Amino acid sequence: MEYVGVGPKWVIRRYRLQEAVEQAAGGPLSWADLAADLGYSDQAHLVRDFTAVAGVSPAAYARSVR
Numbered sequence: 701m702e703y704v705g706v707g708p709k710w711v712i713r714r715y716r717l718q719e720a721v722e723q724a725a726g727g728p729l730s731w732a733d734l735a736a737d738l739g740y741s742d743q744a745h746l747v748r749d750f751t752a753v754a755g756v757s758p759a760a761y762a763r764s765v766r
Contacts, residue, residue, distance in 0.1 A: 712739075713749060716738045716739065716740070716746075716749070717749060717750060717753050717754075719738055720734060720738060720746060720750055720758060721754070721761070724758050724761050724762040724765070725762070725765045727766075728762075731743050731746065731747065731758055731759070734746065746758065
């Protein structure tokens, strides 16, 4: 196995956020349902992670891509 310089937690978080970005761009959705589908403990956790990476909330991002 080769090392890529990041841990499993980082990889899982990145996957979740990429999926959240794709879902947000796809149209209206329930952020709470999306958070649960992606394995977050609650909607606030998803929003916090998304905002930390994207610089805007998921709702603001969704509005900007529509």
